[in-house]
Amino acid sequence: MADLPKQARVVIIGGGVIGCSVAYHLTKQGWRDVVLLERKQLTSGTTWHAAGLIAQLRATQNMTRLAKYSQELYGGLETETGVATGFKRCGSITVALTEERREEIYRQAAMARAFGVEVEEISPAEVKQRYEHLNIDGVTGGVYLPRDGQGDPANIALALAKGARQRGAVIKERVKATGVQRDGRRITGVHWQDATGEQGTIACDHVVNCAGMWGREVGQMLSTNVPLQACEHFYIVTEAIPGLTQQPVLRVPDECAYYKEDAGKMLLGAFEPVSKPWGPIPEDFEFDQLPEDFDHFEPILEKAVERLPMLADAGIHTFFNGPESFTPDDAYHLGLCPEMDNVWVAAGFNSIGIQSAGGAGMALAEWMDTGEKPFDLGDVDISRMQPFQGNKAYLKARASETLGLLYADHFPFRQKATARGIRRTPFHRHLLEQGAVMGELAGWERANWFATEGQTPEYSYSWKRQNFFDNVAAEHRAVREAVGLYDMSSFGKIRVEGRDAERFLNYVGGGNFSVPVGKIVYTQFLNDRGGIESDVTVTRLSEQAYLVVTPAATRLADQTWMERHRGDFDVVITDVTAGEGVLAVMGPNSRNLLQAVSPADFSNTTNPFGTAQEIEIGMGRARVHRVTYVGELGWEVYVSADQAAHVFETLHEAGQDHGLKLCGMHMMDTCRIEKGFRHFGHDITCEDHVLEAGLGFAVKKDKPDFIGRAAVLAKQEAGLDSRLLQFRLTDPEPLLYHNEPILRDGEIVGYLSSGAYGHTLGGAIGLGYVPCRGETAAEVLASTYEIDVMGTRVRAEASLKPMYDPKSERVKV
Incomplete structure (x- = not known):
């Protein structure tokens, strides 16, 4: 007998470490009618065979905040529940075998300091001191994080489950969620069946999909899109190695390998460059492993034996191949599903489920309890996924790449290579014919830059100036000095x-x-x-x-x-x-170009900045919006998809007499940051107050009722706690991307929210928030500022006004 309640405030589907964490944290929020259904046994999907690496540093501040929370939680769970979690802070070392990787990990170390993570850049000799068993041939540098650790994945999950039960949660094993009752955009009940065949329904206010590898199919049952693909994940465990003591977790990403000492044995795991998607998942899958594939793992093992010579004499106790779920972009899925109003998800953790589970459960529980995200979760918010990304063929193709990207070089602007060409704008073929080098965003193929004649139209990645640097500089100058044309149809x-x-x-x-x-x-x-x-x-x-x-x-x-x-x-x-293609025509010559192809009046009298008009163009019709994201005179030309090709050809041909240059998204970014225009998701997010972002001019506080009005008036009354500043490095050589620490009078006070090169201003430009409680703008600007670039402090000029055209005179001529 399942002995399940007839009604619950929430039903959680899935009993891995994520589902257990969500149950634990909801009960900490005071929720009592919490029911968790596990189709087989707790931890029997992926959790039981996870490696249990628990790191603090992630790619953004808030993801780091969640990972740090997980560590702190696991450290106290044993005392709370009596279940040993095996958590210990043994530290971690990441080593680089190339100069490019060295720059990457040293930039990560600088970022860690800005996020409050204890970190130390170390030389090859210092790596050897901390990890005596390592062959340091070819090692160019390392990073040591003393507070990283490891734990027992299954016991962490069971401790979370016990903590949830102690506060009243009902957790049932061998009960499968088989269907739902739906009323519009809400799930009103979850149907279940237990191992004996007994069935029932739990009426509920909320449902949380924590089904791991089964998340996509459970998502479909809940009328939601949860793009996930299971992949094979390999590791070996050696026989006991005499004299082997506790070691830091070791990562050698250039050899796709990680190492963990555990009870005198060594675990070697891999994130191989080309992974093996797996599925469909058998109905009876429980604590199972997949067939060995030694040929697939052998190249990793060969390098590992050279890197850690002790492995040559160590017998292999276990060769393990187990499935884990991966998302299209290597970020997990969290939050309220856009298709429904009471269906939540926490799934697809891309081999970082143990280190993420505590923080993810905490954040989701707070979100569910208050109805608002506790802080910016845009990196993992399920609403970033596009409907087409649930396509099984797409997921299988993309997943062959995403697992390997975990240990690939994380170069700036790196593009996915698989599952491309799905969403194309009406100008796609025309742009390719002109040398466009495409990037991908939300499935859209977008021209990022244009190769010159004789230049190979593809990326050559680096942390230094990449092969497109001069191309973007030329596109940037065209927009500043003549006229540029770029495709904005994906917006x-x-x-x-x-x-x-x-x-x-x-x-x-x-x-x-x-x-x-x-x-x-x-x-x-x-x-x-x-x-x-x-x-x-x-x-x-x-x-x-x-x-x-x-x-x-x-x-x-x-x-x-x-x-x-x-x-x-x-x-x-x-x-x-x-339905519409959009071409941006931007630059001092934009008005002359449009007048050459249209009888419409583009003057300030008829079409001032911030207005739109219907026009004839070539032999077709379009609508032009006089706005800009690059800080120049310009128009966005909206044209129905059927006439888009004609309008492009018309503008491109006429543009040859006006200095027209085709441009890409990289140019748009370099121009917008010179003008201080904010980038959503980087410079402005749900936790950035609109007044502190410097956007108060866009909010009409005298309106009687709009969402956020009270908070705007309260901030105006209380004063700002921080200000978004623009920075320019005085040394023209270093490059900025984002997350570089900001130092004010020698002390770290924040980090850059975005960065790019300012080809007109002659140096790298960044935006970032600086605390300013009780200070005037003049006092904020009176300080000395530096930006930490890979451990080197570089002097920076700071400004509250745009450094380029501060009065916006160029856009209104």
Whole structure:
């Protein structure tokens, strides 16, 4: 007998370490009617065979915050529950075998300092001192994190489960969730069946998908898209090695290997460059392993024996091949699913489930309890996934790459090589013919830069100036001095229409949308804390219709935000992204070029900055929006997909007389950062207050009612705690990307939220927040600033105003 309740506040599906953590943290939040269903036995999917590496440092501050929380939690679980977690802080060492990898790990070390993680860059000799068994031939450097550790994965999960039970959670093994009851955008009940065949239904307010490898299929059952693919993951465990004592966790990413000492044995694991997707998963899968594939693992082992000579004499006790789930972008899935209003997910942890479980469970529980993210979770928010990414053929192709990317060089601008070409703009073929080098974002193929004649049109990656540096500089100059043309079709386009469209947008957005037809409003969607949920431009197309333009990667999230706040407003919200191609015509010669192909009036009188108009162009029709993200005079040309090719050909041909150059997304980034324009997801997020981001001008505080208004007025009254500054390195050689520490008068006070090279300003440019409580703007700027680039402090100029065209005179000529 399953003996399950008829009703629960939440049903959690899946009893691995993630599901147990979610149950544990929900009960810590005070939730009592918590039910967890596990189809077989707790930990029987992936958790039981995880390596148990527990590191602190992740790629962003908030992911690091979650990993650090996991460590702190596991350190105290044994005392709380009586279940030994095996957690110990043995430290970790990552070694580099190339100069490029050395720069990568030293940049990571600088980032760690900004995030408050204890870290030390060490020489090859110092690596040898801390790891005597290592052959340091070819080692160029290392990084040591003394507080990293390891633990017993299954016992950590069982400790979390016991802690949840102690606070009233019901955790049932051998009970499978078989279906659901649905009412619109809500799941109202979960059907179950136990091992004896008994069936029942639990009415519930929330459902959490923690099904691990089964997450995609459980997601489908819950009417949600959870793109996951299981892959084979290999490791060996040696026989006991005489005299082997506790060692730091060792990572040698250039050889795709990691090493962990455990009870006098050595575990060698691999993230091979080309992985093996696996599936379908057998129905009876439980504590199972996959067939050995020694040929696949052998190249890793051969290098490992040279790197750790003790392995040559050590017998192999276990050759293990077990499945783990991977996502298309190597970031796990967390949060409220966009398709439903009470279905949550925590799945797809890409081999970092143990180190992530504590923090992920904590963050999701807080989000579920308060209805708001506790801090920015954009890196892992499930709403970043596009609907097509649940396609099985796509997932299998992409997963062959993503596992290997965990230990690949994490070069700036590195592009995925697999599962490409799925979403193409109407200009795709034309751009390729002109030398476009494509990148991919949210599945969209986008021209990032253009190769010159005779140049190989592909990336050659580096941490230094990459092979496209001069190409982007030339594109940048064209936009600043003549005219550039680039494709913006991938940006999200959401149509909001209906008799309440104006009133609805005035509620959901910070700007004033009571404007004439043709007016463009730049603003943000705010949360109740005044944080920025979306950065948009909104064009009034008619009395009852608006076009909301969003970043390509957040179209689904932004549309979902509007849907969830629609309430009783009489509006229809529709994604129309694919219906129009968009070409940006930017630069001092942009007006002359448009006048050459259209009889329309592009003067300030007829078409001032921030307005749109319908025009004839070539032999077709289009709509032009006079806005800019590069800080120059320019227009975005919106044209229906059927006429897009004609309009491109018309502009490209006429542009030859006006100095036209085709440009890519990298150029757009270098220009926008010179102008101090914010990048959503980096410079502005849901935890960045709109006033501290310097965007108060885009919020109309005199409106009577909009989301976030109270928080804006409160911040205005209390004063700013931080300010977003623009920095320029005085040395023109170093490059900035993001997360480099900011030093104010010699002390670390923050880190760069974004970085790029300013080809006009003559140095690398960054944006970043600096604490300023009780200080005037002048006092903030009076300090001396430096940026830590790979351990070297570089002097930087700081400004609150854009360093390029601070009065925006160029965009309004």
